Amino acid sequence: MRDEILKLEAASRQLEPTAPLREKWTQQVTAYSDNFIDNIEEIKAYVISEENGRGVLQAPFRESGREMEEILGILKEHVDNVGLNPASGGHLGYIPGGGIYSTALGDFLAAVTNRYAGIFYGGPGAVRIENQLIRWMAGLINYPKGSLGNLTSGGSIANLIAIVTARDKKKIRSRDVENAVFYLTKQVHHCVQKAIRIAGMDESVIRYIPMDERYRMSAEALKKQVASDKAEGLRPFLVVGSAGTTDAGAVDPLNDIADIAEANDIWFHIDAAYGGFFILVDELKEKFKGVERSDSLAIDPHKGLFLSYGLGTVLIKDVKAQFDSHYYKASYMQDTLGVNEEISPADLSPELTKHFRGLRLWLSLQLFGVAPFRACLEEKHLLCQYFYEEIQKIGFEVGPQPELSVCMYRFIPLSGNANEFNAKLVEIVKQDGRVFISSTNLDGVNWLRLAVLSFRTRLKTIDTLLEVLKKGVAELT
Numbered sequence: 001m002r003d004e005i006l007k008l009e010a011a012s013r014q015l016e017p018t019a020p021l022r023e024k025w026t027q028q029v030t031a032y033s034d035n036f037i038d039n040i041e042e043i044k045a046y047v048i049s050e051e052n053g054r055g056v057l058q059a060p061f062r063e064s065g066r067e068m069e070e071i072l073g074i075l076k077e078h079v080d081n082v083g084l085n086p087a088s089g090g091h092l093g094y095i096p097g098g099g100i101y102s103t104a105l106g107d108f109l110a111a112v113t114n115r116y117a118g119i120f121y122g123g124p125g126a127v128r129i130e131n132q133l134i135r136w137m138a139g140l141i142n143y144p145k146g147s148l149g150n151l152t153s154g155g156s157i158a159n160l161i162a163i164v165t166a167r168d169k170k171k172i173r174s175r176d177v178e179n180a181v182f183y184l185t186k187q188v189h190h191c192v193q194k195a196i197r198i199a200g201m202d203e204s205v206i207r208y209i210p211m212d213e214r215y216r217m218s219a220e221a222l223k224k225q226v227a228s229d230k231a232e233g234l235r236p237f238l239v240v241g242s243a244g245t246t247d248a249g250a251v252d253p254l255n256d257i258a259d260i261a262e263a264n265d266i267w268f269h270i271d272a273a274y275g276g277f278f279i280l281v282d283e284l285k286e287k288f289k290g291v292e293r294s295d296s297l298a299i300d301p302h303k304g305l306f307l308s309y310g311l312g313t314v315l316i317k318d319v320k321a322q323f324d325s326h327y328y329k330a331s332y333m334q335d336t337l338g339v340n341e342e343i344s345p346a347d348l349s350p351e352l353t354k355h356f357r358g359l360r361l362w363l364s365l366q367l368f369g370v371a372p373f374r375a376c377l378e379e380k381h382l383l384c385q386y387f388y389e390e391i392q393k394i395g396f397e398v399g400p401q402p403e404l405s406v407c408m409y410r411f412i413p414l415s416g417n418a419n420e421f422n423a424k425l426v427e428i429v430k431q432d433g434r435v436f437i438s439s440t441n442l443d444g445v446n447w448l449r450l451a452v453l454s455f456r457t458r459l460k461t462i463d464t465l466l467e468v469l470k471k472g473v474a475e476l477t
C-alpha cells in the first residue's frame with residue numbers, strides 16, 4: 001500500500017506547482033491583467049460578436065492540462081472580448097462599479113492563504129476583519145453600537161437575509177404568511193420579490209404603494225394603506241424603502257417611512273445596494289435622513305465602492321434576531337462552541353464554508369484610505385448632473401433631476417413612435433461600443449438610463465456618450 005500511495009503522491013504533487021512554475025504563471029497572469037488595464041480605454045464597453053463565446057466549448061477538460069498561454073488565449077478571445085465589459089469606464093448601463101485592482105490582490109491573498117472567515121474559532125483574525133468592515137459600514141449609516149450583519153456575495157442575498165430575519169423576529173409562521181403584508185413600490189429591485197418567494201412568503205400580501213412624480217414612495221399613501229390593512233385584520237409586516245432605485249436612482253422618504261413603521265410595529269428594511277455609499281458625500285447626506293431608523297439595510301461594496309463583483313453587505317440592528325434565524329449547530333462543530341469574542345459570520349448567514357470576501361475591501365480601505373472613494377462618488381454624482389444639463393441642450397427630454405448618479409432621458413422624434421426610436425438609439429450606442437447604456441420602461445414609456453458608478457467613468461466618457469447620442473439622433477431623423 002505504501003508504494004501505491006507514494007506513486008499517487010507523485011501525481012498529486014502536480015497540484016503544488018514549484019516555485020519557478022508559480023513565478024512563471026504569476027508573470028503570465030500579471031502580463032495579461034496589465035495588458036487589460038493598460039488598454040482599458042481602448043477596449044470597447046460592448047463587443048457584438050457572432051461567435052458569442054462559443055469558442056470556450058472547444059477546450060473541453062482533459063486528463064492532462066494545457067499551457068497557461070493557451071488558456072489565457074481562450075479567455076481573451078472568447079470571454080473577455082465578447083458582450084459587456086463591466087470593467088470599462090464606458091459601462092453606463094444597469095449599475096456599474098468597475099472593479100478596482102486592489103480587489104484582485106485581496107482575492108489573490110485570500111485564495112492563497114485560504115483563511116476561513118466563517119467561524120471565529122478557526123479564523124479569529126479573518127472574522128475580526130469581516131466584522132470590523134461591517135461595523136464600519138454600520139457606522140456610516142449611524143446604526144447604534146452592537147449592530148452587525150454579514151458580508152454577502154451581493155445585494156440579493158443581503159436582502160434575503162434581512163427578510164428572513166424579519167420574518168422570524170416578527171414570528172410569522174406558516175399559518176401567518178397569508179395575513180402578513182409587505183409594502184413596496186413598483187420600483188423596488190426585483191431581488192426583493194425573489195427573496196420574498198425564497199423566504200416562503202409568496203402567499204403574503206404585497207401592496208405596491210403609489211409614488212410621487214420622482215418615483216419615490218408616497219409616505220401619505222403608505223400610511224393610509226397600513227391603516228386600511230389593519231382595519232381589514234391583516235398584519236402589516238415589512239416595508240422596503242429604497243435608497244437609490246436601480247431604474248431611476250430615487251431615494252424614498254426614509255424618515256417619513258420610519259415614522260410610519262415605528263408607529264405600526266412594522267420592520268423597516270432599506271435597499272441601499274446601489275445608492276448607500278453616497279452617504280459618504282457631505283452634500284448628499286441630507287437625502288439619507290432617517291436611514292439610521294431602519295431595522296436592516298442592504299449595501300453593495302461591489303457597486304458604490306467600485307469593488308469587483310462579489311461583495312454585498314446586509315446590516316441588521318438586532319443581531320440576536322439575525323443569529324436566531326441563521327445559527328448553525330452540528331456535532332462535528334462542537335469544538336467551536338464557547339469561543340465567541342466575535343460573532344461568527346456563519347451564524348448570521350446561510351453559508352458555512354465561504355470565500356474570505358472581506359479581505360478585498362479591507363485591503364482596499366487600508367491601501368487607499370476613505371478619501372479617494374468619497375471623491376470618486378462625488379465626481380460620479382456631478383458627472384450625472386453634468387449629463388442632465390448637457391443632454392437637454394441637444395434636444396432630449398429628461399426624467400426627474402438625478403438624486404445620486406442615475407439619469408433618465410429620451411428623445412422624442414417629431415414623427416413616429418418614440419419608444420421605437422429610443423430602442424434604436426440603444427442599438428446605435430451598442431454598435432459604436434465605446435460606451436454602453438441600458439433602457440427601462442416605466443408606465444409604457446421607454447427611457448434611456450445613464451448610470452454613472454464605474455470608478456473609471458470620466459468627463460471624457462460622458463462627452464463621448466453625448467457625441468454618440470447626438471450622432472444617433474441625426475442618423476435616425
Ligand SMILES: *Cc1c(COP(=O)(O)O)cnc(C)c1O
Pocket residue numbers: 095153154155156157189191242244245246271272273274275300312
Ligand atoms: C444591484 C441591486 C440589487 C441586487 O444586488 P446584487 O448585488 O446584484 O445581488 C438590489 N437592489 C438594488 C437597488 C440594486 O441596485
